[in-house]
Amino acid sequence: MFAEAIKEDLYSCLKCAMCQPVCPTYRVMRMERYAPRGRVQMVKKYLEGDLSITKSLQEALMSCILCEACAQACPSGVRLDRVFENMRMELHETLGPKFAKKALFAALQDPLLMRLGAGIARVGSRMIVAPLNIEWKLGNIPLNRLPVFNRSSFRSRVGEIVPAKGARVGRVLYFTGCATDLINEDVGRAVVKVLTSLGLEVLVPRDQVCCSVPIFLSGARREALPNVQKNLDILDRTDVDAIVVDCATCGGGLKKAVPHLMEDLGLDTEKAHRVASKIKDVSEVVVEYLEELPIERKTKESPLTVTYHDPCHMVRSMKVSTPPRQLLAAMDDVRFVEMAGADQCCGGAGSFQFEHVEISAGVTSRKTANIRATGAQTVATGCPGCRLTLTGNLLKTGDPTVVHTLQLLAERLRA
Amino acid sequence: MEDRVKKELIAVVGPDRATDKPEDLVAYSLDPHIEEHLPDLVLYPLSTEEVSAIMKIAYREGIPVTPRGSGTNLAGETVPVKGGIVLAMSKMDAILQIDSDNRVARVQPGVINFEFQQEVAKYGLMYPPDPSSWKMATMGGTVGTNSGGPKTLKYGVTRDYLLGLTVVLANGDVLRTGGLAIKNVTGYDLTRLICGSEGTLGIVTEIIVRLIPKPRASRTVRADFPRLEDSSNAVAAIIGAGILPAGLELMDRVVISAVEADAKLGLPTDVDAILLIEVDGDPEGLDAQVRKIEKILEDNKARTVMAAANAEEADKLWTARRSAVSAMARLRPNTALEDATVPVSNLTEMIRRTVDIAKKYNLQIGVLAHAGDGNLHPLVLFDQRDKNELQRVEAATEEIFRAALSLGGTLSGEHGIGMAKARFLPMELDEVAMSVTRRIKESLDPKKILNPGKFV
Numbered sequence: 001m002f003a004e005a006i007k008e009d010l011y012s013c014l015k016c017a018m019c020q021p022v023c024p025t026y027r028v029m030r031m032e033r034y035a036p037r038g039r040v041q042m043v044k045k046y047l048e049g050d051l052s053i054t055k056s057l058q059e060a061l062m063s064c065i066l067c068e069a070c071a072q073a074c075p076s077g078v079r080l081d082r083v084f085e086n087m088r089m090e091l092h093e094t095l096g097p098k099f100a101k102k103a104l105f106a107a108l109q110d111p112l113l114m115r116l117g118a119g120i121a122r123v124g125s126r127m128i129v130a131p132l133n134i135e136w137k138l139g140n141i142p143l144n145r146l147p148v149f150n151r152s153s154f155r156s157r158v159g160e161i162v163p164a165k166g167a168r169v170g171r172v173l174y175f176t177g178c179a180t181d182l183i184n185e186d187v188g189r190a191v192v193k194v195l196t197s198l199g200l201e202v203l204v205p206r207d208q209v210c211c212s213v214p215i216f217l218s219g220a221r222r223e224a225l226p227n228v229q230k231n232l233d234i235l236d237r238t239d240v241d242a243i244v245v246d247c248a249t250c251g252g253g254l255k256k257a258v259p260h261l262m263e264d265l266g267l268d269t270e271k272a273h274r275v276a277s278k279i280k281d282v283s284e285v286v287v288e289y290l291e292e293l294p295i296e297r298k299t300k301e302s303p304l305t306v307t308y309h310d311p312c313h314m315v316r317s318m319k320v321s322t323p324p325r326q327l328l329a330a331m332d333d334v335r336f337v338e339m340a341g342a343d344q345c346c347g348g349a350g351s352f353q354f355e356h357v358e359i360s361a362g363v364t365s366r367k368t369a370n371i372r373a374t375g376a377q378t379v380a381t382g383c384p385g386c387r388l389t390l391t392g393n394l395l396k397t398g399d400p401t402v403v404h405t406l407q408l409l410a411e412r413l414r415a
Numbered sequence: 416m417e418d419r420v421k422k423e424l425i426a427v428v429g430p431d432r433a434t435d436k437p438e439d440l441v442a443y444s445l446d447p448h449i450e451e452h453l454p455d456l457v458l459y460p461l462s463t464e465e466v467s468a469i470m471k472i473a474y475r476e477g478i479p480v481t482p483r484g485s486g487t488n489l490a491g492e493t494v495p496v497k498g499g500i501v502l503a504m505s506k507m508d509a510i511l512q513i514d515s516d517n518r519v520a521r522v523q524p525g526v527i528n529f530e531f532q533q534e535v536a537k538y539g540l541m542y543p544p545d546p547s548s549w550k551m552a553t554m555g556g557t558v559g560t561n562s563g564g565p566k567t568l569k570y571g572v573t574r575d576y577l578l579g580l581t582v583v584l585a586n587g588d589v590l591r592t593g594g595l596a597i598k599n600v601t602g603y604d605l606t607r608l609i610c611g612s613e614g615t616l617g618i619v620t621e622i623i624v625r626l627i628p629k630p631r632a633s634r635t636v637r638a639d640f641p642r643l644e645d646s647s648n649a650v651a652a653i654i655g656a657g658i659l660p661a662g663l664e665l666m667d668r669v670v671i672s673a674v675e676a677d678a679k680l681g682l683p684t685d686v687d688a689i690l691l692i693e694v695d696g697d698p699e700g701l702d703a704q705v706r707k708i709e710k711i712l713e714d715n716k717a718r719t720v721m722a723a724a725n726a727e728e729a730d731k732l733w734t735a736r737r738s739a740v741s742a743m744a745r746l747r748p749n750t751a752l753e754d755a756t757v758p759v760s761n762l763t764e765m766i767r768r769t770v771d772i773a774k775k776y777n778l779q780i781g782v783l784a785h786a787g788d789g790n791l792h793p794l795v796l797f798d799q800r801d802k803n804e805l806q807r808v809e810a811a812t813e814e815i816f817r818a819a820l821s822l823g824g825t826l827s828g829e830h831g832i833g834m835a836k837a838r839f840l841p842m843e844l845d846e847v848a849m850s851v852t853r854r855i856k857e858s859l860d861p862k863k864i865l866n867p868g869k870f871v
């Protein structure tokens with residue numbers, strides 16, 4: 001099903017190619033098949049009946065990272081992100097997902113299955129990969145660089161209500177996302193520590209489920225609906241000041257893609273918009289308290305050099321780019337260096353890097369080159385996906401480590 | 416195209432750099448022009464040798480070949496109207512050499528103009544041709560269309576910076592013109608013959624250009640004119656005073672309103688024209704120039720004159736001009752960007768006639784102009800699905816061309832002829848010129864396989 005309102009956008013395409021130079025896949029491949037204009041025109045011709053759905057058409061559309069750089073650059077206001085989201089649904093409903101993706105979706109849709117999978121993976125990575133020190137790769141990432149899963153679910157351990165430290169000044173809901181829940185509990189702990197020390201009570205509803213962005217952005221929009229609706233029910237409450245995310249993908253999804261999804265499927269969008277209006281990246285919440293941050297005020301002889309990578313879904317879907325930089329600037333012992341092309345995609349994009357290895361490698365190598373040129377010791381970012389990709393590709397000696405911005409902040413809080 | 420031939424062609428570059436998949440053919444059937452046509456095959460060569468091998472086969476079999484860079488040209492130059500092969504030069508994108516001592520550079524045709532500019536800037540050098548599409552336009556494409564840009568008035572066009580070319584001819588022969596020497600009068604100027612020929616005489620596979628030292632500073636001034644003719648007079652007076660601005664851009668009333676509605680920059684919507692003037696050179700001399708310009712603008716009844724104090728303010732002033740095309744484009748589904756050009760002294764008259772034509776055909780037309788060279792960019796808005804409107808657009812464009820010619824101007828200042836203006840060519844070129852043009856084409860491309868359906 002292709003939303004009528006979005007079809008109209010196709011007729012606003014001027015074929016001007018202003019979307020072309022910003023497209024990471026085109027920059028690597030230099031073929032129209034991998035350029036936004038080419039892709040948009042394919043969609044148009046498909047809807048007009050001149051092209052039919054084939055594996056090859058699928059490849060052209062699925063090799064797009066959905067980084068939204070094109071939509072931002074388009075002078076004519078073509079909403080390319082929504083064009084592609086709708087087209088992916090068409091592809092998915094005609095061709096179905098690949099087997100590996102089916103398994104992934106099944107896991108993401110079912111918390112129990114996912115925890116089971118995470119457990120197996122944790123054991124597997126400890127017992128098989130680590131001791132052998134093998135140089136096998138998944139996509140472009142060496143297996144021993146893949147993250148180790150949490151011992152158990154972060155959510156199940158942190159508790160559903162974490163009280164504020166000192167006087168309570170507000171209450172936020174923390175949407176942890178799967179990555180923090182199952183892999184990066186270090187980030188989860190940092191987020192909770194910072195928020196509570198600001199005087200915020202943090203609610204962490206245990207029954208929240210996967211944001212399902214990886215499911216519906218691959219075209220399985222209907223399949224994602226149960227999860228999406230369940231989350232909306234949990235998140236739609238009037239007694240919290242904000243819904244905080246630490247993951248750009250969850251954030252961009254809840255803030256933008258979910259309302260779009262509901263609208264395109266002709267469903268009621270009211271609740272989705274209500275929730276969307278409360279979604280904030282954790283850095284946005286923290287900068288509101290910048291003055292009162294209980295942060296160590298000490299300068300160091302040799303400051304830590306840090307650069308920041310803008311996750312696509314944070315800088316474009318959520319339009320958040322200043323707050324994380326403000327946080328870094330507030331740390332006395334951090335020297336912030338801006339990298340060239342900070343808002344350009346890292347090439348990871350979740351499962352994209354495993355399915356389109358060549359393109360992903362090309363996109364990533366630009367990013368890592370820009371990072372290295374800064375000479376930074378640490379890369380801060382706000383997305384577990386980017387963190388995975390960057391960690392897996394910054395492998396040279398002397399390469400920086402990759403962390404979530406909040407981790408750096410948490411380390412610098414006064415006890 | 417016969418299967419046998421297709422196989423032979425694909426074998427030249429290998430299957431990874433050849434495609435006849437339906438969706439790829441769609442993607443290469445178009446450029447910003449309204450008409451589209453599917454090719455039979457798209458090839459991505461990497462070297463002069465590969466292009467030559469492809470041309471030999473195409474020549475033997477009489478297959479049309481349309482070369483293409485990024486496909487941002489505005490007159491349908493890269494639409495493969497007769498099918499055949501699209502030669503996508505985008506993968507030949509190496510900067511081969513930048514010789515900063517001699518100020519020359521050698522590049523492959525797929526290099527992006529903007530990226531080249533960034534590279535040479537590292538050596539304190541500049542390559543002046545900078546079409547508005549510079550972020551996506553390829554060097555090969557700018558040679559094919561002899562691109563200009565906002566800096567044309569002071570610095571000239573692509574042609575003025577070409578020292579030599581490697582060109583694969585229709586029969587696969589490789590022609591090398593010019594060389595690394597800045598001065599060269601040996602033989603016919605074949606380099607300039609190829610420049611602007613829109614791929615109808617050969618396929619450019621290597622380009623040698625000259626570079627100039629990058630000006631050390633620049634300053635920007637904006638002036639608002641309640642009356643159009645005052646703005647033109649001011650332009651004439653500035654140039655008359657011996658000042659050659661690096662940019663002299665005009666936005667008319669329609670464009671100003673569109674930009675203001677879209678971007679809310681605080682532009683006055685009750686004036687006929689806004690002029691943006693940029694001068695560059697040594698910082699020491701610029702202040703005096705700016706003062707002179709300010710005086711001229713005031714003498715010519717500008718209502719407000721603003722000189723940017725620093726780069727940041729200058730950037731703010733230019734935002735209006737940069738957002739102009741988008742602001743207009745967002746108003747309606749389709750936008751045609753024309754480029755009729757007249758002698759500077761007729762600029763006001765040409766803008767007036769354009770406004771009248773818009774009224775006559777009930778169309779929204781805004782005018783941007785590189786005012787210093789009389790180069791107009793009427794932006795014509797429409798919806799291509801509305802057949803009646805489309806007809807009115809065609810009639811209006813034709814009338815704009817006629818107006819430009821009757822004012823001593825030309826069909827195209829910088830976009831080229833392509834398919835959009837091919838039928839109007841005889842309006843500008845007389846019998847003799849047309850015949851010479853045809854004979855040049857016939858001697859270089861007797862089988863008419865190079866970008867057929869365009870130009871000649």
Ligand code: SF4
Pocket residue numbers: 012013014015016017018019020036037040073074075076077078080
């Ligand atoms: S920038 Fe927008 S209008 Fe231009 S080709 Fe891309 S999608 Fe079409």
Ligand code: SF4
Pocket residue numbers: 022023024025026034035036039063064065066067068069070071080
């Ligand atoms: S979303 Fe990103 S990868 Fe996809 S077409 Fe647009 S710019 Fe290219």
